[in-house]
Amino acid sequence: xxxxxxxxxxxxxxxxxxxxxxxxxxxxxxxxxxxxxxxxxxxxxxxxxxxxxxxxxxxxxxxxxxxxxxxxxxxxxxxxxxxxxxxxxxxxxxxxxxxxxxxxxxxxxxxxxxxxxxxxxxxxxxxxxxxxxxxxxxxxxxxxxxxxxxxxxxxxxxxxxxxxxxxxxxxxxxxxxxxxxxxxxxxxxxxxxxxxxxxxxxxxxxxxxxxxxxxxxxxxxxxxxxxxxxxxxxxxxxxxxxxxxxxxxxxxxxxxxxxxxxxxxxxxxxxxxxxxxxxxxxxxxxxxxxxxxxxxxxxxxxxxxxxxxxxxxxxxxxxxxxxxxxxxxxxxxxxxxxxxxxxxxxxxxxxxxxxxxxxxxxxxxxxxxxxxxxxxxxxxxxxxxxxxxxxxxxxxxxxxxxxxxxxxxxxxxxxxxxxxxxxxxxxxxxxxxxxxxxxx
Numbered sequence: 001x002x003x004x005x006x007x008x009x010x011x012x013x014x015x016x017x018x019x020x021x022x023x024x025x026x027x028x029x030x031x032x033x034x035x036x037x038x039x040x041x042x043x044x045x046x047x048x049x050x051x052x053x054x055x056x057x058x059x060x061x062x063x064x065x066x067x068x069x070x071x072x073x074x075x076x077x078x079x080x081x082x083x084x085x086x087x088x089x090x091x092x093x094x095x096x097x098x099x100x101x102x103x104x105x106x107x108x109x110x111x112x113x114x115x116x117x118x119x120x121x122x123x124x125x126x127x128x129x130x131x132x133x134x135x136x137x138x139x140x141x142x143x144x145x146x147x148x149x150x151x152x153x154x155x156x157x158x159x160x161x162x163x164x165x166x167x168x169x170x171x172x173x174x175x176x177x178x179x180x181x182x183x184x185x186x187x188x189x190x191x192x193x194x195x196x197x198x199x200x201x202x203x204x205x206x207x208x209x210x211x212x213x214x215x216x217x218x219x220x221x222x223x224x225x226x227x228x229x230x231x232x233x234x235x236x237x238x239x240x241x242x243x244x245x246x247x248x249x250x251x252x253x254x255x256x257x258x259x260x261x262x263x264x265x266x267x268x269x270x271x272x273x274x275x276x277x278x279x280x281x282x283x284x285x286x287x288x289x290x291x292x293x294x295x296x297x298x299x300x301x302x303x304x305x306x307x308x309x310x311x312x313x314x315x316x317x318x319x320x321x322x323x324x325x326x327x328x329x330x331x332x333x334x335x336x337x338x339x340x341x342x343x344x345x346x347x348x349x350x351x352x353x354x355x356x357x358x359x360x361x362x363x364x365x366x367x368x369x370x371x372x373x374x375x376x377x378x379x380x381x382x383x384x385x386x387x388x389x390x391x392x393x394x395x396x397x398x399x400x401x402x403x404x405x406x407x408x409x410x411x412x413x414x415x416x417x418x419x420x421x422x423x424x425x426x427x428x429x430x431x432x433x434x435x436x437x438x439x440x
Contacts, residue, residue, distance in 0.1 A: 039182040042178065086134050268330075384399040
């Protein structure tokens with residue numbers, strides 16, 4: 001609970017409430033991150049109409065253009081996180097990507113919009129890893145899945161606002177106004193972050209932490225040499241591919257299949273993804289910490305089970321022919337797929353050595369965005385154009401089904417994580433990482 005002590009002996013700590021306040025500020029910052037990211041998905045249809053582009057081109061806008069820039073900036077920013085004041089870095093990045101989103105509303109052509117989205121992607125690359133690095137020094141390992149579950153409520157809240165506000169604004173004032181509205185709040189939150197959040201000591205809850213600054217090669221070696229950590233990362237990337245592709249085109253599916261207005265479709269998707277996804281993020285994160293009491297292997301098994309259930313809901317919602325069935329499927333998919341947020345990222349934080357936690361989370365975000373968020377929409381858009389070319393099948397629906405089935409691979413990876421952690425426990429080894437040695 002929010003009022004609980006963050007580690008043993010802190011029941012009367014006056015700083016306990018402040019830590020949850022910091023989490024709330026980080027949530028606001030990341031909510032703006034996802035608001036600015038998802039606004040483009042909410043207005044793909046009017047952009048397509050104005051600039052006369054194909055689904056494949058829309059997939060490029062919603063995915064790779066943002067993701068490649070994100071990936072290029074992600075690794076250097078990740079190394080920077082482990083070396084500089086994280087609060088100041090996050091505030092600077094937040095102000096930057098918010099301003100760039102605002103500028104996107106003035107794009108004079110499709111190529112200019114692509115360039116603006118690339119700049120947003122580069123600025124947002126450091127948002128999540130910086131926030132999670134701060135979070136790991138406010139919450140101990142036993143509370144991190146709960147904390148990250150609450151933190152990733154910002155994802156679904158940002159998606160909710162991105163689809164709802166942007167869809168409604170675009171329907172009444174045009175898609176450009178949606179970018180202007182989305183870009184404004186981040187500047188205020190950046191000021192609040194700078195004024196009220198303190199930089200915590202690094203590794204404060206990791207008793208054996210060594211304050212080393214490993215090289216990029218050492219960081220890669222740590223990722224590749226730890227089976228449970230590597231499989232966790234692969235599972236996160238695949239889950240992000242599924243959600244990235246699905247979320248980018250679900251409004252288009254409803255508009256085309258049921259001939260809904262943009263505002264109506266945006267409201268349906270914002271509630272389905274935002275409300276149900278938010279409930280799932282918080283619930284599964286808290287449950288992950290609870291089942292971890294049975295053993296470190298339990299949280300990844302929980303994620304595997306919920307991923308399978310999410311796949312069933314998603315396929316049902318895409319293939320069923322009634323609007324009510326589609327809404328049920330989208331909502332059920334969102335409720336269960338979000339287990340990879342709190343539980344998955346909580347596991348990533350716990351398995352990462354404290355001295356490279358910022359770099360590990362940054363690399364995770366680079367891969368999640370480059371492969372998942374980047375190519376998820378591109379794959380769906382490309383498959384939709386290819387499958388629908390004959391006019392005999394609903395190309396977009398079957399493209400979404402094929403991407404949803406990737407969740408089965410993500411579930412298999414989580415089972416692999418559970419097995420690796422079970423073997424470590426059987427061998428008498430701690431599931432939490434040893435710190436990397438300090439460089440000579």
